[in-house]
Amino acid sequence: MSNIIDLTLVDLVEKIKKKVLSSKEITKAYIERADKSKKLNTYITEDFKNALKKADNFDNSPDFDKKLPGIPIAVKDLFCTKNLKTTAGSKILENFIPTYESTVTDNIWNEGGILLGKLNCDEFAMGSSNETSFFGNVQSPVGEKLVPGGSSGGSASALAAKLTPATIGTDTGGSIRQPASFTGIVGLKPTYGSCSRYGIVAFASSLDQAGPMTQDVKDCALLFSIISSYDNKDSTSIDYKREDYLKKLNKSIKGKKIGIPKEYRVDGMSKEIEDLWQKGINIAKEAGAEIVDVSLPNTNYALPTYYIVAPAEASSNLARYDGVKYGFRSKGKNLIDMYEKTRSEGFGNEVKRRIMIGTYVLSSGYYDAYYLKAQKVRRLIKNDFDDVYKKVDAILTPSTPSSAFKIGEKTNDPVSMYLNDIFTVPINLAGLPAISIPAGHDQKGYPLGLQIIGKAFDEQNILNIAYFLEEEINFKNKINDWWI
């Protein structure tokens, strides 16, 4: 039998159900692997002792009707977990222990999942390389000193390094898809309103969405079926019929119309990315899909729009971290002094930068020129997609404009860092689902991803297309355990 850690989520579930493996054996295997992988710095908080206890409990009275029977899972540290420290990668929540559970994680535990621990991420999910975390860089298992992407960098790294069989991240502008692309895994950003935001530390409320990060598309379909639910505790949660996405997963692509947006052929795009994209197009075409050239004319404005809307919401969402009620507090001469010191010391530079941008664009005299204009452009971007979806069933693009870069390479150039999100951001602005699947390697041997963008609530369709492409591409991650 192959190693436990080499099994997919779906395989593990089957092996548990067939009593080939126990929850304890599986949990132990991942913990042992994690113990040898500290160099990657994926965990902010390990909860291994409890995980083993829960695994024992499961084995003693197993419930095989659950969808994740006794399966250990580590999650991004942006999800509030009851009685376990939740930091959002920030000093300001360094010692914050929630008394409540996020709906998404609750859904996982209700299906028998077992929490392994909390994974590193960019501070308040603001970053594209996991370098803004108060708890330090995460290294990618793909290569030493290589960023795993961000903000769900800890999740991507832990999954690619096989420290967890699957994980969940959050995606505000690409935070699931970009690290998935960088580390050679699958990441799905669901339709806005599909997964509850209750109990997820908020970054930009109108864009934030939780989603699965998995080894393959089947795992993705399984985990998505579990975490997506209507939740009356989140007013933006949408009540619609959710499918059993795994059960309905099939490889049919024949006859599907797939759009190729010309605006995504950005200046300076590398040949490798071009070739990757073409490879995807060719595979789809050969399988009988109809390739349609389409236009999303406002794509150029997506990034600037995103970097107005997201910081605006963040500047307000992060106002609650003031040292008064919970979290880090610095001593001050008076209330204002305490606020200033707490927030100066408690937040890192990227967070402060975005709070300042957000405060600025909402200020009187600038609101109309920035925030209001951005909201109008956001509507135009959404309209672009609506128009295109009259002609096609899905859209195929690269996930990122480049492969992973070295730690420190872009830290002093926020704009070049922001450009990483150029292909992912429009999807969040439009509230649509999109999946990134690994599709090839660049010359350095670093993974590259393809993104399939769907209509709202059409996750099944993009999962199906991804499932087909995945088989055809037959990607193999080149991870040599360099850190062990």
Added chain:
Amino acid sequence: MSKKQSDYTIKRNQNEYEVVIGLEVHAQILSDSKLFSSSPTKFGAEPNTQVSLVDAAFPGMLPVINEFCIKQAVKTGVGLKAKINKRSIFDRKNYFYADLPQGYQISQYKDPIVGEGSVILDLTSGEKTIGIERLHLEQDAGKSIHDIDPKNTLVDLNRSGVALMEIVSKPDLRSPDEVNAYIKKLRSIMRYLGTCDGNMQEGSLRADVNVSVRKKGEKKFGTRCEIKNVNSIKFMQMAIEYEANRQVDAIEEGESIDQETRLFDIKKNETRSMRSKEDAHDYRYFPDPDLLPLEISDDFINDIKKNIPELPDEKKKRFIEKFNLSAYEANILVSDIETSKYFEEVIKNSDVKLSTNWITGELFALLNDKNLEISKSPISAKNLSKLINLIKDGTISGKIAKSVFEIMSIEDKNPADIVKEKGLKQQSDPKELEKLIDKVINDNPDKVKEYKSGKEKLFGFFVGLAMKVSGGKANPQLINDILKNKLK
């Protein structure tokens, strides 16, 4: 409706100034739970015992609209004869304060739930209509307590997230008296509707007062100052008087008025500057992305409209038309919903005129004396009605009724029982009364002589004596008649 000009003005030197006032009233919605959470809202609970994770703004917590509060706001809008907006938007008003856990207040800025409406004031000079600009929903903040701990400010979040209606008037008010009438009328309407208890001591009703002055006859408004958070009508009136005079003095000195926010100091009876326009907060309002625009249907509004109770203006009209009450009497009886309920209960079985007199006379005096609300009246409406019937059917005189009323105020008993126990029944048997009068005449031969010789004023002496001998129980009309006959 007439829009009478108030004659309240301020005179300085040769100039006469008119005062222009607009109010932003913050009315706490009567609701068991908060605007965006299910925490209870009871007044006076132990600090920080009515606080949910949402109210304390824990990470990842999200607001969910309380539908009942929406109904209450729409109901109030209907009561203010206002336009109900089927689509409204919740915005965030951003500012830092220790008792504002989110770092922003969820409010409504550009698109409030209720638009323009009006309120009719009943002034001694007649009716005056005050325009309502808008009504919007917002969360209350918590409370900072500065006077318990000598070194620290303590924060109580029980009030954090409680639903408020901010009712903004047009600048139609012209005097402290009109402000008094406006607040009372607003409170009356909301109490009729059951949307706000109007309790100013408990802070359920507070107001920001905008004051400006202008020379009489001028069309343009002067620069206004806003006096923040005044929580009693008396203080509002004092603050307006002070502020209007301060502005007039400044103008007379040739100074200009700065638009600013001021505070009213109760102890010193003065307003003072809190912050200038330049220092004004930039609240960075923007639509709350955690809440979708609020859309309400015609059915939702119509259901509420169907269940609106009779409001003070309609009730007043009915009382005048149906019961022939004067406008003055009707005003008094409808101004408070409990008074009108009491009145309507009494007149179910009793004479309207007598009931009106007894309620606005004896009962109000009693309540005033004991400092009681009518809902806590020591005499029930049922028993007062019985007392009035005893007068009406001649069982007791008005005078005896007052003694019975007094007894009832101590012990709320059936007045018929009191009359029986104390033997207070009016003597109306002519034979008995004749005997009594004969005795009075026989005992006072001198006075009879004087009377018969033309000193007719003595008639009153005989009546008084006869009443006294009867212990006040004799029917005064019969005494009069019999005496007149006997002394002929």
